[in-house]
Amino acid sequence: MSSLQMPKVDNAIMSKKDKIASDLREIINSKNVLSNPDELRPFETDGLTAYRQMPLLVVMPETVEEVSQILKYCNENKVKVVPRGAGTGLSGGSMPLEDCVLMAMGKFNKIIEIDYENRCVVTQPCVTNLAITHAVQDKGFYYAPDPSSQIACSIGGNVAENSGGVHSLKYGATTNNLLGIQVVLMDGTVTKFGGKAMDAEGYDFLGLMTGSEGLLGVITEVTVKILKSPEVVKAALVGFPSIEDAGNCVAEIIAEGCIPAGMEIMDKALTKATNDYSKAGYPIDAEAMMIVEFDGTEHEVEAYIQKTKEIAEKNNSSSLKISKTNEERLKFWAGRKAAFPACGVLAPDYMCMDGSIPRGKLAEVLNEISRLSKKYNLPVANAFHAGDGNLHPLIMFDANDKESLRKCEEFGADILKYCVKVGGALTGEHGVGIEKRELMCEAFNDKDIQQQLTIKVALDPNSLLNPGKVYPILRKCAEEGRVHVHGGKTKFPDIPRF
Amino acid sequence: MSMEEKQNSQTSLDFNQNIFKPTSREEIVEIVKTCYRKNIPLEINGLKSKNKIGRNFQSEKTLDLSDYKGIIDYKPEELYIKVKAGTPLKEIIGELDKNNQQLAFEPNDFGYLFSGQSNSGSIGGVVSCNFAGSRRFKVGSVRDHILGFQGINGKGETIKSGGTVVKNVTGYDLSKLVSGSFGTLTILTELSIKVLPKPETSKTLIIKNPHLKKALDFLGKALSSSTDPSGGVFYPDYFGKDFVLNDLTHDGGLTAIRIEGPTNSVDQRANRLSKELGLLDQELSILDSEQSNIFWSRTKNLEVFKSLKSNLLRIVLPMSETLQVIQKLKNFEIKYFIDWGGGLIWASFDQLNTKILSEIKDTVKKHQGYITLIKVEEDLKASADIFTIDPIKYKISEKIKRSFDPKRIFNPGKMYTGI
Numbered sequence: 001m002s003s004l005q006m007p008k009v010d011n012a013i014m015s016k017k018d019k020i021a022s023d024l025r026e027i028i029n030s031k032n033v034l035s036n037p038d039e040l041r042p043f044e045t046d047g048l049t050a051y052r053q054m055p056l057l058v059v060m061p062e063t064v065e066e067v068s069q070i071l072k073y074c075n076e077n078k079v080k081v082v083p084r085g086a087g088t089g090l091s092g093g094s095m096p097l098e099d100c101v102l103m104a105m106g107k108f109n110k111i112i113e114i115d116y117e118n119r120c121v122v123t124q125p126c127v128t129n130l131a132i133t134h135a136v137q138d139k140g141f142y143y144a145p146d147p148s149s150q151i152a153c154s155i156g157g158n159v160a161e162n163s164g165g166v167h168s169l170k171y172g173a174t175t176n177n178l179l180g181i182q183v184v185l186m187d188g189t190v191t192k193f194g195g196k197a198m199d200a201e202g203y204d205f206l207g208l209m210t211g212s213e214g215l216l217g218v219i220t221e222v223t224v225k226i227l228k229s230p231e232v233v234k235a236a237l238v239g240f241p242s243i244e245d246a247g248n249c250v251a252e253i254i255a256e257g258c259i260p261a262g263m264e265i266m267d268k269a270l271t272k273a274t275n276d277y278s279k280a281g282y283p284i285d286a287e288a289m290m291i292v293e294f295d296g297t298e299h300e301v302e303a304y305i306q307k308t309k310e311i312a313e314k315n316n317s318s319s320l321k322i323s324k325t326n327e328e329r330l331k332f333w334a335g336r337k338a339a340f341p342a343c344g345v346l347a348p349d350y351m352c353m354d355g356s357i358p359r360g361k362l363a364e365v366l367n368e369i370s371r372l373s374k375k376y377n378l379p380v381a382n383a384f385h386a387g388d389g390n391l392h393p394l395i396m397f398d399a400n401d402k403e404s405l406r407k408c409e410e411f412g413a414d415i416l417k418y419c420v421k422v423g424g425a426l427t428g429e430h431g432v433g434i435e436k437r438e439l440m441c442e443a444f445n446d447k448d449i450q451q452q453l454t455i456k457v458a459l460d461p462n463s464l465l466n467p468g469k470v471y472p473i474l475r476k477c478a479e480e481g482r483v484h485v486h487g488g489k490t491k492f493p494d495i496p497r498f
Numbered sequence: 499m500s501m502e503e504k505q506n507s508q509t510s511l512d513f514n515q516n517i518f519k520p521t522s523r524e525e526i527v528e529i530v531k532t533c534y535r536k537n538i539p540l541e542i543n544g545l546k547s548k549n550k551i552g553r554n555f556q557s558e559k560t561l562d563l564s565d566y567k568g569i570i571d572y573k574p575e576e577l578y579i580k581v582k583a584g585t586p587l588k589e590i591i592g593e594l595d596k597n598n599q600q601l602a603f604e605p606n607d608f609g610y611l612f613s614g615q616s617n618s619g620s621i622g623g624v625v626s627c628n629f630a631g632s633r634r635f636k637v638g639s640v641r642d643h644i645l646g647f648q649g650i651n652g653k654g655e656t657i658k659s660g661g662t663v664v665k666n667v668t669g670y671d672l673s674k675l676v677s678g679s680f681g682t683l684t685i686l687t688e689l690s691i692k693v694l695p696k697p698e699t700s701k702t703l704i705i706k707n708p709h710l711k712k713a714l715d716f717l718g719k720a721l722s723s724s725t726d727p728s729g730g731v732f733y734p735d736y737f738g739k740d741f742v743l744n745d746l747t748h749d750g751g752l753t754a755i756r757i758e759g760p761t762n763s764v765d766q767r768a769n770r771l772s773k774e775l776g777l778l779d780q781e782l783s784i785l786d787s788e789q790s791n792i793f794w795s796r797t798k799n800l801e802v803f804k805s806l807k808s809n810l811l812r813i814v815l816p817m818s819e820t821l822q823v824i825q826k827l828k829n830f831e832i833k834y835f836i837d838w839g840g841g842l843i844w845a846s847f848d849q850l851n852t853k854i855l856s857e858i859k860d861t862v863k864k865h866q867g868y869i870t871l872i873k874v875e876e877d878l879k880a881s882a883d884i885f886t887i888d889p890i891k892y893k894i895s896e897k898i899k900r901s902f903d904p905k906r907i908f909n910p911g912k913m914y915t916g917i
Contacts, residue, residue, distance in 0.1 A: 117818040119722060140724070162667045169664070175671065176642050191890045196816035198634055198841045201868040201886045202913070203683075203895050204641060207674020211667045231724045255575045257598065257695030296726065297770075300763030356663040358576050389576075390665040428665030436668075443668050444658070451657045451902070452670050458897035470669065 004051060004434055006097055007468040013079055013099045014056065020079060021057055024101070027073060028066045032107075034058040043084065043102050047149070048092035048435055050351070050399060055082065055096030062107045064182065064190055064220045071218065071465075072188030074101055080464050081186070083214040085126055085157030088149045090352060091433025093161065093213045093469055103218060105156060111135050112221065118196045120179055122223045125156025129163075132224060141226040144171035147429070148337060156219045162211030164429035166262040166336075169387030170295075171227070173429065175210040182221035183209060186460040196223060208455070213431050214466040216459050230295035233261070234305055235329045238312045239286030239319035243267065246288035247362040249315040250386045253292065254359065256311065258304050262293040263387035264336055267366065270343075270381035270394070271335075277342035280335030283319040290386065291332050339383050339394065347379065347396030349405075353412045355419030356428035359389045368418050369393055376411040378404070390428035391419065417442050432470045440472055517560045523648075523656065523687050529561060530685065530907075531654030539910045542681040544584055544620030548608050548627050551872055552680050553884050555911035561685065563622060570688060571662075574599055577693050578645055578662045583622030583686040590621055594693055602694045603640050604631035607799040611873060614804060622686045628678030629812075631798040632729035632756070634838045635721060641677035643692040649676065649684035652903025662690045675898070681909045682917055683902040697728075697758035701768050702790040704783040705775070708735045708751030714821055714840050716775055720755045721817075721839045723774055725767040729756030729794055730839035737802045737835055743789045756794060800844060802835060808875045809850040811858070813843040815867025826861045830854060850874060855882055862886075885913050892917075 013020070021035045034040055035057050045052045056079075061067045074081050083103045084094040096102045108124035114136060115122065121132050121143070129150040132143040146165035147153055153163065159181060164173040171177065180194030193206040200206060209216055240246040246265050253260065266274065271289045275282040282289055290312075294304040305322060312320055323329035335342075343350045357365050366382060373380045383392045393415055397408035416426050420442045427436055440449060453471060456463065511518075511528045520526045533540050541557035543549055545564055563584035571580040574597040581590060587605065594600055605624045609617025618624075625647075630639040637643075646660025659672035676684055707713055713732035720727050732753045733741065739749040746752075757767045772782055785793055796802075803810055815823060817840030824834065824843065831848035847854070855871075855878070862869050868886040871879070887895065892914060899906065899917045906916060 115818070116722065117718065118816045162671070164665055172638065172642065173665065173667075175674070176638050185894075189890060191894070193891075195866050196818075197814045197867050198838060199628070199630075199639055199678075199814050201814075201870070202678075202891055203898055204628075204674045204678055205891070205894065207641060207671055207677070208898075210674070211671050216670075228722055228724045228726075230726075251575045254577060257698070259695065296759070297724070297763050297766050299766045300760055303760045303762060356661075356665045358573070358663060360573075360576060385665070388664045423661070424663050425661050425666035426668045428663070429667055431667055432669065440669065443661075447655045448657050448659070449669075451651060451655070452659075452672070454901040455670060455672075455898065458901040459894070 005473050006053070007080070007473065009099045010078070017056055020077070020101070023073060024057065024059055024070065027069045028059060028061055032060040032062065034060070043087070043096060043104060046084070046087040046092060046094045047090040048095065048433065050405065051092050051095050051434060053096050053098055055100050055102035056098065058102045058104055060104045060107050064184065067103070067184045067218055067220055068188040068190050070101070070103065071184055071186055075186050075188065075462065075464060078462060078464065080467055082466050083160070083218045085154035085160070086128065086152055088153040089157060089161060089431060089433065090354070091427070091431040091435040093431050093433040093466070095434055097468060105154070105218070108156070108220065115196065116141070119226050120196055120223050121226055122221065123155055125159070125219045125222055126154045129153050129155055129158055132226070136226050137229070140229050142229050143224055144177050144227055145174050155222050155224065159210050159219050159222055160212065160214050161431040162429070164385070164388070164390065166264060166385060169263060169385070170259050170261045175207060177225050178206060178210060178222070179225055180223035181206060181209060181219050183217035183219055185217045186465045194223065211431070213433060213470050215456055215470060216465070232298045232301045233293060233295040233326070233329060234301050235291055235293040235323045235332045236305060236308055236312070237282070237321040237332045238290045238292065238317045239283030240288045240290065241286065241316055241318050243288045243366050244363045245316045246290050247360070249290065249312050249317070250362070251360055252311045252315065253308055254387070256307060258294070258307055260292050260304070260387055261295040262291070263385070264291045265289065265362070265384040265386040266336065266339070267382040269379070270339060270383055273342040273346055273381055274335035274338055277345060278335045278338045280331055282335055286318050291336060293329070336383065343381055343394045343396060347398065349399040350394045350396045351408050351412055353391070353393045353395065353415055354427050354430035355391045355416050355424055357389050357391055357419050357422055357424035359386065361422040361424070362386065365391065365418060365422060369415055372411055372414050376407045378408055378411055385428070388428070389424065413439055434469055437470060438472050440470070517562055519562045519565050521565045526561070526566070526650055526685060526687060527654050527656065530650050530652070533559065533907050534653050534905055537905055537907070539907050542685055542909055544623035545586060545617060547612065547617040547619030548623055550612055551608070551627065551884070552909070552912040554880060555909065557910070564620065566687070567620070569593055574693070576662065577664070578690055579693050580662060580688060580690045581621055583689055584620050587618040587621055587624055598696050599693045600696045601643065601691065602633055602637040603643050604633055604794070604798050605629055605640060606631055610799045610801050610804045611806065611810065616799065621689055621691070625677050625686060625689060626679060626681050632731060632794055632837055635730070635841060636726070636728045641674050644673040644677055645690040645692055647673055647676060647686055647690070648688040649686045651684050652905060652907055657684065660690065664692060680912050682899060682913055683908065685908065699761040699764045700756060700758045700787050700790040701764050702729070702785040702793055703755045703757070703768060703772060704746055704785060705753040705777060706748045706750060706781045706783070707753050710734070710824055711821055713753040713836070714817070716753050717755070717840045718817065719775055720771060723771060725757060725771040725774070727755050727771070727839070728758045729754070731797055732836040733802070734835070736833060740802050741793060741796065743785065743792060745785050745789055746783045748783065754793060756790060797837065803844070803846060806846050806873065808873055809847040810873040811845050811847065812870045812872050813845060813862055813867055814841065815843070815862060815865055817841045819865035819867060823862060823865050823867065827858065850878060852878070852881055859886065887914055
């Protein structure tokens with residue numbers, strides 16, 4: 001594992017482990033406080049498995065009141081807290097700290113209310129994303145944001161990361177589908193932001209909390225919008241002789257005023273890998289392959305599919321298939337959705353990057369990725385939420401080989417820097433976490449980051465809630481770059497740390 | 499000396515004037531830095547279309563951003579436009595029109611209410627107030643369309659958040675926080691806004707119906723149907739006459755539901771919806787695109803309150819509560835209409851005083867909603883809370899205010915005491 005600097009371990013806290021555990025056992029059911037290393041082990045990492053750290057303790061509260069009391073206790077005793085939902089995050093947002101109490105929200109797993117009149121669902125945070133849709137689909141409703149991990153990821157985690165998915169072009173990310181949350185702040189204050197009404201009064205704390213990666217509060221209840229399921233959904237599978245043609249086709253579809261429900265592009269490497277893996281019937285000779293999906297009424301979908309066909313042909317499409325049945329449409333998606341396991345077959349490990357770029361820069365960015373792939377001598381396959389410019393290069397490497405991991409991380413960082421350079425963003429939907437923390441200075445200057453840190457301090461003055469995530473440990477952006485620890489010595493030990 | 503400081507020292511600011519009309523960011527920075535140093539409160543204005551909304555507050559100087567305008571970058575194929583904050587909304591809409599695109603959140607034009615004629619304001623003002631129009635339930639609020647911004651905080655530092663791409667979760671989403679903050683957190687200088695294609699066709703089903711209960715039933719069914727409407731309003735009898743159009747000669751109460759999209763799809767969905775709602779021919783009129791646009795524009799402009807002298811309240815609440823709240827509000831002399839498919843009430847009160855207002859607030863709060871006083875008489879404005887807030891959120895708001903504007907020099911007290 002590559003060494004990433006985390007906030008200084010508080011030895012006083014480490015030495016009081018037993019006392020803290022027994023205090024917490026006074027607050028909540030004693031069996032919900034875990035302190036034995038064997039019990040802690042399952043919590044040492046999240047979806048970013050290259051980084052692991054055992055927490056000091058794990059607490060599994062069952063009520064909002066317990067969450068509030070634990071946070072209050074930790075705040076008063078200066079104990080760091082790391083909140084965790086399902087642990088599927090890809091940027092290390094819930095990776096524990098050595099001296100932290102990891103707050104596992106797994107027991108908050110019930111849907112509280114389904115309200116069809118107001119078209120919303122009120123739920124506890126550790127209900128999975130997909131479970132919300134399952135709960136309302138009998139009545140023809142669904143919850144729109146659909147991150148790939150929707151079968152396992154929790155709705156509270158979705159709020160913390162502002163998760164997207166293949167349908168966010170048309171339906172937005174979590175932030176656009178959220179009506180309200182209940183939050184516990186680090187000092188134990190319980191409050192609600194938003195509710196069942198469409199807007200809330202005053203400052204938009206709901207918007208601030210969404211995507212704040214567990215740094216500002218612990219989410220204990222979530223109210224999401226549900227939508228009526230579309231009547232018809234159809235997809236087209238289109239092959240292109242070049243990435244440029246595919247990119248132009250995407251731009252033209254958007255320019256024509258069609259907003260697809262989803263629009264995905266995969267490069268040749270990923271098309272082949274996923275086709276081998278899932279036998280999806282992809283055009284494996286094509287340099288780029290696009291899946292474009294429309295939903296709505298029959299006439300609407302037909303009109304858009306027809307338009308897409310014309311635009312694709314104009315842009316030299318080499319093959320075009322339109323789904324005739326729902327099964328066929330799902331088969332189109334099966335390959336794309338198996339992108340991760342398909343890459344797992346090709347290499348011992350892969351790292352999934354998550355940059356956002358202007359749609360029009362796709363060809364340029366993919367060419368640069370291909371150049372970097374040669375430079376670092378690591379294979380890469382690319383998936384792209386083309387509609388909203390969210391690029392997911394999958395870099396293949398061997399985690400057992402330290403040099404390979406180092407190269408992979410540098411390769412990934414170079415890609416993200418390039419995304420920012422062409423007018424994009426470091427992360428489209430996976431969050432910054434620890435993974436992209438040191439790259440924040442690529443996107444923001446010192447003043448921008450200071451403004452954000454001031455907000456953090458306003459709500460968590462002792463910086464105890466999920467510290468060491470999102471923002472560079474070194475305070476000044478002048479000290480940019482990934483921080484490595486050499487021989488246990490850090491650079492600039494006197495600079496204040498957040 | 500940094501590049502920025504060098505530039506600042508080159509502008510020569512005459513600080514004796516009471517109204518500043520900057521044309522460059524450097525000037526704004528210098529004004530704010532001076533105000534910060536000297537503890538001088540600033541009132542921040544764009545085109546003053548909504549500056550009467552909010553509490554009265556003391557300010558020594560005014561920052562007029564109406565000359566800080568212009569389109570910086572418009573990429574129709576990337577679905578965004580980047581503009582300076584003082585740019586008139588009208589200018590932006592005109593530019594988008596050329597590419598058949600739009601700001602889907604169709605913000606209210608408060609000019610009719612406050613000055614009897616259109617004044618849709620500046621984009622900075624639109625974002626600062628976050629009042630979205632009839633498409634709210636389908637496309638979100640103003641804040642859902644802000645991709646990023648650049649602003650000046652209370653210390654005179656230039657800060658930014660977000661960018662020009664739709665998917666961006668890098669750092670806290672400050673674009674949300676500044677939307678609806680009424681200029682109390684930051685002076686917006688640049689805004690990147692998501693734009694969307696205009697629908698090919700718009701049709702509006704007008705159902706002749708004077709009863710609120712029935713109207714809410716229609717709206718609820720429409721919003722829960724797969725016909726995907728993009729607007730739903732109810733006007734009681736007394737407002738019907740304001741909507742006499744070529745295809746709408748009935749002048750009583752009406753429920754209107756808008757369907758937009760490709761032409762053949764709109765026809766199909768409009769037919770389907772009228773069947774799903776069980777409508778008879780004699781109770782239904784259908785407005786074509788042009789008349790439909792006129793209808794929704796009048797709604798967006800709050801034209802039924804054009805000659806209203808005072809006491810307009812904006813009440814946001816879960817749609818399940820609307821009927822009960824209106825029934826309770828009928829204890830007072832009110833005129834109202836319903837927008838957002840049932841989730842928003844615009845209500846005028848012939849008489850309003852502190853006591854009545856507090857009753858109304860209690861009622862709305864009980865029903866999980868909140869009130870904003872949009873236009874009230876001056877003496878009431880001086881004593882009443884314009885916005886609603888609870889003590890916990892007030893405390894948090896105070897902290898957030900201080901984190902952006904430590905000396906509270908931006909519109910101090912416009913939203914709440916000290917904020």
